[in-house]
Amino acid sequence: xxxxxxxxxxxxxxxxxxxxxxxxxxxxxxxxxxxxxxxxxxxxxxxxxxxxxxxxxxxxxxxxxxxxxxxxxxxxxxxxxxxxxxxxxxxxxxxxxxxxxxxxxxxxxxxxxxxxxxxxxxxxxxxxxxxxxxxxxxxxxxxxxxxxxxxxxx
Amino acid sequence: xxxxxxxxxxxxxxxxxxxxxxxxxxxxxxxxxxxxxxxxxxxxxxxxxxxxxxxxxxxxxxxxxxxxxxxxxxxxxxxxxxxxxxxxxxxxxxxxxxxxxxxxxxxxxxxxxxxxxxxxxxxxxxxxxxxxxxxxxxxxxxxxxxxxxxxxxxxxxxxxxxxxxxxxxx
Numbered sequence: 001x002x003x004x005x006x007x008x009x010x011x012x013x014x015x016x017x018x019x020x021x022x023x024x025x026x027x028x029x030x031x032x033x034x035x036x037x038x039x040x041x042x043x044x045x046x047x048x049x050x051x052x053x054x055x056x057x058x059x060x061x062x063x064x065x066x067x068x069x070x071x072x073x074x075x076x077x078x079x080x081x082x083x084x085x086x087x088x089x090x091x092x093x094x095x096x097x098x099x100x101x102x103x104x105x106x107x108x109x110x111x112x113x114x115x116x117x118x119x120x121x122x123x124x125x126x127x128x129x130x131x132x133x134x135x136x137x138x139x140x141x142x143x144x145x146x147x148x149x150x151x152x153x154x
Numbered sequence: 155x156x157x158x159x160x161x162x163x164x165x166x167x168x169x170x171x172x173x174x175x176x177x178x179x180x181x182x183x184x185x186x187x188x189x190x191x192x193x194x195x196x197x198x199x200x201x202x203x204x205x206x207x208x209x210x211x212x213x214x215x216x217x218x219x220x221x222x223x224x225x226x227x228x229x230x231x232x233x234x235x236x237x238x239x240x241x242x243x244x245x246x247x248x249x250x251x252x253x254x255x256x257x258x259x260x261x262x263x264x265x266x267x268x269x270x271x272x273x274x275x276x277x278x279x280x281x282x283x284x285x286x287x288x289x290x291x292x293x294x295x296x297x298x299x300x301x302x303x304x305x306x307x308x309x310x311x312x313x314x315x316x317x318x319x320x321x322x323x324x
Binding site: 046086 | 169172176179180183186187190191194195197198200203204207208210211214215216217218229231246247248249250251252255256
């Protein structure tokens with residue numbers, strides 16, 4: 001009788017310990033998942049920073065940033081001069097955008113030059129009331145035409 | 155069991171210690187970006203050209219103050235239409251979508267009279283005082299002074315014009 005009681009007690013104890021171990025294991029696993037998530041987040045941040053950094057450095061090293069800035073300013077000032085000049089003007093810019101993989105967008109009285117890495121250079125030119133400047137997109141040669149009412153792509 | 159907990163604590167500690175490292179790396183990256191940007195902007199500085207272009211635009215464009223013969227639609231650069239010399243007119247021909255681009259003061263003197271017009275008057279006054287200070291955050295001032303013929307609607311008079319354009323060095 002005493003031996004059977006002892007066996008019952010032992011089984012109960014084992015069952016309780018086993019349940020406790022399982023619960024503890026679940027908590028440990030959850031904590032482990034949290035830590036993994038944090039590490040994954042940091043890794044993602046590092047990777048993003050690294051990719052942006054490499055792209056930016058390549059953009060600078062390849063001279064693309066200098067070209068972008070120069071071209072945005074040059075085309076904005078050219079349009080400004082064309083706006084102010086009387087008469088009809090046709091203008092061909094000597095720069096070929098496709099060689100440097102650049103894109104020029106003329107929109108909202110600003111010129112925006114973007115490169116293959118997705119970086120942009122923006123420059124504003126004045127709006128003249130009564131003289132419309134059309135929205136334009138250039139990927140190769142820049143050719144502009146100005147008459148008495150608007151400046152447009154040739 | 156103790157070993158696992160210690161391992162987790164180590165990971166958590168390392169995670170917290172990574173925060174200053176990431177902040178430092180971000181600061182280093184942004185410093186590089188801003189310094190490169192400032193260098194390139196300095197190399198492609200076009201404030202002098204911008205100011206000269208805007209001054210000439212005010213002076214010679216028919217949309218600004220240049221006289222235009224309405225009957226033959228001919229523009230006479232160098233002849234100023236007195237009726238066009240007004241702040242409203244200049245604001246119409248020099249209207250930027252972004253305000254922080256240019257400011258101007260037009261001072262016309264003729265036959266003992268004087269007429270002044272502005273483009274962004276407040277900015278023109280403040281930026282004129284700040285112009286000339288060295289550095290990329292400063293301003294550049296360009297003054298175009300010319301003897302001109304002034305047309306007042308009836309007759310042509312002799313006069314002098316001073317167009318002051320101030321642009322930020324961007």
